[in-house]
Amino acid sequence: xxxGAMTSSRLLAASLLLCVFSLGSKSVASRNxxxxxxxxxxxxxxxxxTLNIPSGDSVTWSWDGxxxxxxxxxxxAGRCDDLxxxxxxxSTEGNFSKTFDSAGTYYFACEVDVHCQxxxxxTIQVS
Numbered sequence: 426x427x428x429g430a431m432t433s434s435r436l437l438a439a440s441l442l443l444c445v446f447s448l449g450s451k452s453v454a455s456r457n458x459x460x461x462x463x464x465x466x467x468x469x470x471x472x473x474x475t476l477n478i479p480s481g482d483s484v485t486w487s488w489d490g491x492x493x494x495x496x497x498x499x500x501x502a503g504r505c506d507d508l509x510x511x512x513x514x515x516s517t518e519g520n521f522s523k524t525f526d527s528a529g530t531y532y533f534a535c536e537v538d539v540h541c542q543x544x545x546x547x548t549i550q551v552s
Contacts, residue, residue, distance in 0.1 A: 462522070465547060467494055469540060473547040480528055480551050489518035494540065496521040499532040502548050505541035508534055525551040 460481045465473070467488040476484065488494040493515045497508035512521035515537065525531065531549045534541035 467496070467535065467545070469543060469545055472544055475548045475550055477550045477552065478525060480526060481524070483522050483524040484549060485520055485522040486512070487520040491517050493517050493537055494535045494545070495537060497534055497536040499534045499541070499546065501532055503546065504532065505534060508536040508541065510536050525549065528552055
């Protein structure tokens, strides 16, 4: 019986060490354990500063209040041409989430009417 208990203890210790070494690696699985979600309250009349996030994090845009919005990728900062809508159908309330797995600079805007021209834009810098 003592032999069985000792073998079980060794297996448990080896499993724990394996978990510790796995968490220390730069694997996608370990990064997702530490990932965060950044909230953006998406509305007119707000000047959005650049949002700096680490790779693996997500951003969730949320909107309500009776004015329709959406989320679109933009070709650059301050650019309201060639917007590519990413969120679902236009709605007066909703949300859209995106996970950023690669470092870089990303630009987004609301494609509705002149919302982009009125400043409904955000730059996301992923490190």
